Structure formats: C-alpha cells, structure tokens
Amino acid sequence: FSGDKQQLVPIIKGAIGHGGAAFIDVVSPCVAFNNHAGSTKSYDYVRAHNQAVNRVDFIDLAQPVETDIAPDTVIELAQPDGSTLRLRKLHAGYDPTDRLSAMNHVQTHQARGEVVTGLLYIDREASDLHAALHTSAAPLNSLGADRLCPGADALARLNRSLR
DSSP states (O other), X not given: OTTOHHHHHHHHXXXXXXXXXXXXXXXXXXXXXXXXXXXXXSHHHHHHHOOOSSOOOOOOOOOOOOOXXXXXXXXXXXXXXXXXEEEEEOOTTOOTTOHHHHHHHHHHHHHTTOEEESOOOOOTTOOOHHHHHTOOXXXXXXXXXXHHSOOHHHHHHHHHHTO
C-alpha cells in the first residue's frame, strides 16, 4: 500500500537490490497514478476506449491516505470517494519463499475481501535477469548504431537461438 511507507520503502529497496526480476504491486488510491501517454490506465486512454454512459470530467482533490498497519492486522481504510479498502499486513513470521503458500495466502484473504500487503513471494535462487537475457553491460545510449542494429544476420541467429 502506497500509504504505508514503513513497509513499501524496504520492499522497493529490496527489489532494486534483487538480482532477478522483481514485481511490486502497489495499491495506490491516487487518481493520477500511471497517468502518462503510453499507459493503458491513463485518463486519456480510458476515456478514448471507454464505452461509458457518462463522462466524469471532475475529480475532487483529496488528501493522501497514509497509515501504519501493525503486522497481521486488518484495517478498513476509508477512501476519498466513500469506498472502503480492507488491507491486511503480513504477520512477522510469514515465509515469502514458499510459492504455493503465498498464492494460497493471497486467495484466502481475497475471499474475505482483504488485500494482503508486504513481501508476498521471493525466489532466492532466481537467476539474474541481465545474465539470462544476455543484455549489454554498457548503457544503450553509449552504443553505436552498429551494435544497436547489427543487421538481418544477427536477427536471424537470435531468432534461431530462441526456437
């Protein structure tokens, strides 16, 4: 949850330091989140692709919602629009290395109408994503056109290697 910085900041730092791929799903009541030209969740994209009966052109300003949730507790967080979000923070002894347990935990609490927050799953044996994809160690903006676009033969070799 974006309003629980004591939980979110360490998760983000851990994701940055993790060698493998990291996925963080942040529950955020902010109406401007992901609101950029390339996003399928932006105001403009949804408005252009929505078959809504009414258009909502006014979003009332609201104060950020922040809280500190104690481990293994549920809070009902009132949102500016009048809805309620039920958040459950993981308990201190939760094991994020058990994939099946993590999925069961999320589904069990989802059935209760709760959104579980915290580090839900980590694979400590995951390989480094750059090593797995053989990405360049050099920043892409420092590479010349010959390295960025090596030609049709290189593309054919790459495609063959992925079969």
